[in-house]
Amino acid sequence: MNVWESFKTAWQSILTNKMRSGLTMLGIVIGVGAVVLLVALGQGFQTNLTTTFNDMGASALYVSTVSSKDVTVIRPLTIDDAEALQDKTLAPSISVVSPTRQTRSTAQYGNNSAAVTVMGITPSISQIRNYQLEQGRFITDQDVSGRASVAVLGYQTAQDLFGSESPLGKSLRVAGVRLQVVGTLQKMGGFGGDSYVLLPLTTMQSKLTGGREVQQIAVKAASPDLVDTVIAEISSILRTRHYISPGAPDDFQITDMREMLSSMEATLAAFSIFMGSVGAISLVVGGIGIMNIMLVSVTERTREIGIRKAIGARRRDILLQFLIEAGVISLTGGMIGLLLSLIGSRLMGNIAIGTETITPEISGTIIIIALTVAIGTGLISGTYPALRAARLDPIESLRHE
Numbered sequence: 006m007n008v009w010e011s012f013k014t015a016w017q018s019i020l021t022n023k024m025r026s027g028l029t030m031l032g033i034v035i036g037v038g039a040v041v042l043l044v045a046l047g048q049g050f051q052t053n054l055t056t057t058f059n060d061m062g063a064s065a066l067y068v069s070t071v072s073s074k075d076v077t078v079i080r081p082l083t084i085d086d087a088e089a090l091q092d093k094t095l096a097p098s099i100s101v102v103s104p105t106r107q108t109r110s111t112a113q114y115g116n117n118s119a120a121v122t123v124m125g126i127t128p129s130i131s132q133i134r135n136y137q138l139e140q141g142r143f144i145t146d147q148d149v150s151g152r153a154s155v156a157v158l159g160y161q162t163a164q165d166l167f168g169s170e171s172p173l174g175k176s177l178r179v180a181g182v183r184l185q186v187v188g189t190l191q192k193m194g195g196f197g198g199d200s201y202v203l204l205p206l207t208t209m210q211s212k213l214t215g216g217r218e219v220q221q222i223a224v225k226a227a228s229p230d231l232v233d234t235v236i237a238e239i240s241s242i243l244r245t246r247h248y249i250s251p252g253a254p255d256d257f258q259i260t261d262m263r264e265m266l267s268s269m270e271a272t273l274a275a276f277s278i279f280m281g282s283v284g285a286i287s288l289v290v291g292g293i294g295i296m297n298i299m300l301v302s303v304t305e306r307t308r309e310i311g312i313r314k315a316i317g318a319r320r321r322d323i324l325l326q327f328l329i330e331a332g333v334i335s336l337t338g339g340m341i342g343l344l345l346s347l348i349g350s351r352l353m354g355n356i357a358i359g360t361e362t363i364t365p366e367i368s369g370t371i372i373i374i375a376l377t378v379a380i381g382t383g384l385i386s387g388t389y390p391a392l393r394a395a396r397l398d399p400i401e402s403l404r405h406e
Contacts, residue, residue, distance in 0.1 A: 012329055019334060026334060029298040032291025033338030033379055034345065040285070041346035041375050045365035047276070052366060065133050066232065067260040068222040068239060079256040080247045081218045084206075089242050090224060096238040101225035103130040106209055106218070112166060112202055114177040119165035122201040123179055125209030125219075133223045139163075141173045141188030148205045154212070156184040160192040161199035179204075182212045232261065291338065292386035295331055299390035324391045331387020332380055339379025343372060 019026040070081055087104035090096055106125040111118050128144050130136070136143065139160065148155050156177070163172050172186040179202055192199055210216060226235040236259055243249075243257050350365035 012333065016333065019330070019337070025298060029294045029334055030291070030338030030341065032289075032294045033335050033382065034291075034342040036285065036289075036291050036382075037339045037342030037375050037379050038346045038349070039342075040378075041343055041367060041371055042349055042365065044371050045346070045350055045367045048366040048368065048371075065262050066224045066226070066235060066239065067262070068224060068243070068257055069220060069260070071254075071256055071258045082220070082222055082257065084217045084219060086243060086246060087219065087222050089246055090222065090239060092242075095242050096235070098227050098231040098234045098238055099224055100227040101129050101132045101223075103127050103133055103223040104206060104219040105130065105221050105223065106206060106214060107220060108180075108214065110180040110213075112162060112177055112179050114166040114172075114175065117166045117168075119162055119200060121159075121162050121179070123209065123213065124201055124203050125206035125214075126203050127206050130223060133225050135193070137191040137193075139189045139191045140171065141186070143188055144203060144205055149207050152207045152211050153205055154182065154184050154208060155187045155204065157188040157190060157203040158186055159190055159199040159201040159203075162202060163189045165200070177202075180213055232263070236261065289382075291335070292382045295334055295383055295386040296390060298334075299327060299331055299387050300393070327391035328384060328387050331383045331391070333383075335379045335383020335386075336376065338383075339376050342379070343375055 068082065070079060082104070084104060087102050090099055090102045104127065108123050110121060110123045112121045112123075126144060127149055128146055131143055141157070143157060144155070147153070156179070158166070158172055166172070166177060167175070172189055174186065176183050176185050178184070184202070184204060190199075190203075206219070224235060224239060226232045239259055240255065244255065247256055249255065347367060350367055
């Protein structure tokens with residue numbers, strides 16, 4: 006018997022027992038479908054995560070006030086701190102400094118309102134964060150120096166307040182303050198979403214919050230290899246300005262985006278392994294199902310095996326036949342599972358997780374690995390029944406009822 010005849014026999018056996026074959030494949034279908042879909046979600050999340058960190062500035066540093074009980078005296082960050090970090094004699098490795106302050110509020114336009122994050126910024130933030138204009142212009146130095154009542158809207162805020170209407174030149178109110186819209190931004194997503202209003206930092210301080218305090222100072226190194234040097238410069242300058250004694254803890258913290266990205270990727274990898282193991286369990290269950298059904302098949306077809314051996318079939322022919330049957334069952338189940346995962350990813354489309362939008366990504370590598378694992382599971386599970394069938398004594402097999 007050649008390989009092609011073995012395949013035909015395998016299909017005949019599967020089609021003869023459709024219900025039994027379908028139930029046998031179920032574990033493989035669920036396993037492959039789960040593994041592919043979960044890995045696709047993981048890859049989509051990782052892509053989204055990398056994009057978000059790049060938008061925030063992959064090599065940027067964010068300085069903020071520390072929240073720790075170990076620090077007895079905490080001095081808030083101020084505009085003066087930001088200006089000190091811009092001093093090239095003190096911090097020659099820093100290229101961009103951008104202080105920001107934010108609060109939550111409600112933006113209103115006509116009868117429409119939206120909960121937004123209000124961010125007071127300086128134009129230099131665009132050199133750190135990847136803001137892309139949709140319409141109009143960004144905040145300028147003139148807006149900051151003149152405390153202009155202007156605003157740039159995030160994508161979602163523009164949609165919520167204005168819909169299909171162009172916001173440019175229109176006025177909205179934020180916490181009772183009237184602001185003229187001078188620009189809108191493209192959709193970014195990310196941790197903060199797109200529901201925000203950007204306005205000059207000086208305008209926010211003078212009309213909304215008061216004082217010279219800022220919540221965060223974004224810093225960019227002159228080159229990626231100087232990030233560690235910049236951290237040392239920031240620490241030295243702020244410790245001196247905040248009168249922190251040697252050995253005392255900082256009253257500020259420096260967030261390195263590289264470390265955060267590495268940490269998130271490590272967490273994601275662990276999560277992917279955990280979720281992938283769920284699919285692997287289904288594959289194991291499917292493998293056990295294939296083994297059981299093949300053992301039943303060997304018992305039911307004992308007489309058939311005896312006849313084939315009597316007319317010249319060799320052990321390896323019988324072995325190959327049953328291995329191919331197991332492989333066909335697992336491959337068919339794997340292809341069905343793969344098809345279901347493809348359909349599932351299409352139906353899911355973009356999945357909103359908090360402010361994140363995740364698009365499952367199914368690559369050719371995932372497909373090849375999934376089908377290979379499915380076939381491997383079938384062959385491994387079918388090896389024992391195939392060996393048992395091949396070792397049957399032809400005379401005893403012919404006597405089997």
